Amino acid sequence: MTGPVLLNVLLLGLVALACVWLVTEPLRTRTPDDPDAPERARLGAERDRLYAELAALTDEARRPDLERRAALALRGLDALPPAPRARRGTRTLALALLGGAALLTAVGAVTFVPRWQLASLTADEAANVQAALKLPALKAQAQRSGRAEDYLAWGKAAFDSNTFDQAVTAYGNALKLDPRQPEALRRLGILLLTRGEQTGQAISAEDAQRAALLIRTGAQLAPQEPESQLLLGFALARFGEDQAALAALERYRTLDPKGRDADELITALRARLNTSDPGLRVYAASCASCHGPAGGGGVGPSLRESTLTRAALSQVITQGKGAMPAYPDLKPAELAALLNVLEGWQREGQ
Structure with missing residues (x-):
């Protein structure tokens, strides 16, 4: 984690803890007339503990579970009836709470809230949503700087979030600046080759050949990258070159033993051969x-x-x-x- 990112996380943690302190103030001075005080206190303590763990978290693999549990604690608090009005300082506390909540919302809009929303998604779905959230900033950065690496970052986020029109634009601009970009070549090629599936319009023979050339060139420039062999295998299968396609896809499985994206096609090719x-x-x-x-x-x-x-x-x-x-x-x-x-x-x- 880079210095600026770490600093932002620490600042966000401090803001979150401050807001938690404000939220739990009524619980620390609860009135005897509140029948839900014990449960409110338990949920508040659970939420405080989870917030503290999140603020000091070093193992990112634990973050989704902690945030899910924090969300459940908040949901439990929200389900309780409103606490009786505090005897003193209620107006001041309410104003402080409002300001703290507004600050937390502004600062945490791109961290905690989306993560809670992503907790119910699969890993791939969450990654796609996060990539889509980054698109506006990455697009603006690429258009502002005009650098190939910024266009590649924009293209990758667009491709990963299935925003293919932006991916075509971004990768196309990256190739204009540097035509030897394996990722841009193979992904632009596969997008061109599968454009008919996306638009419902048949691809011309000329465009199909151009797409195949892009994918082959990308694979030649980066033969050790699993995605090069994966997309090459899909392209070759499209053109009926089953033996070459199977060789490329088996090479993909060798380079990435955990990769499962080609299982069905590999099975179909083997059956045909x-x-x-x-x-x-x-x-x-x-x-x-x-x-x-x-x-x-x-x-x-x-x-x-x-x-x-x-x-x-x-x-x-x-x-x-x-x-x-x-x-x-x-x-x-x-x-x-x-x-x-x-x-x-x-x-x-x-």
Whole structure:
């Protein structure tokens, strides 16, 4: 975390603590006529503790859970009936609370509030929303500076938030300033290639070739970046180059073993390329995405190193085991062909 960002976080924490102090002042001087005082005090203490933890947080992985719990505490406080009017200082406290709340809202509008709203989203959805929130500032910065790196930052945020018209503009301007930008090349290419899906208009053959050239060039400039191989594989599959597409997508999986964006396409390509052997066709459609294209292992274990008998293999396939899903609907001929392939790999070993 950079110095300015850390300073802003610390200042925001101080503001939050000050506002918490103002909010809990009535609780510290509660009247005996408040039947909800114990619950109000408990929720206030819980909220204070969570705010303090957030202000001093060093492990960002804990932030969503802490903010969710803080939001629940606030929601519980809001659900309670209003506290009885304080005997003294009520007007002064109300004015102080209003000023503190306004300051917290102004300073925290881009931090705490969006994070609470994002707590119910998936990680990808939250990332997309956060990228969209950054777009106006990134666009203004790029247009003001005219630098390639600022256009790339704007393009990345637009692409990640699915704001594709801005992504095209930003990446196009970045390439005008520096045509050797792998990210801009491949992403502009895939946006051009898939424009028909976004607009409902068919892409011309000339635009398709131009898009393919952009993606290929981006992959040549950055062959070790997983996204280069991922987008290259998708583009090649569009043009019917199944073998080359599969090679690119398998390269993507090698560069990013946790990447799951190409699983369905890889399975479809393997199935199309293995039509001559029924066992390989079943394996490609149901097993290869976890156990590797040739049974050598991946997300799942190596099938070539397996010592299971044919009967045991059949039972695991049809009934499942652990993380392995069951495939009870395989026809007897399909199951037999698959078992023949697996037994052949066991004999071959690695």
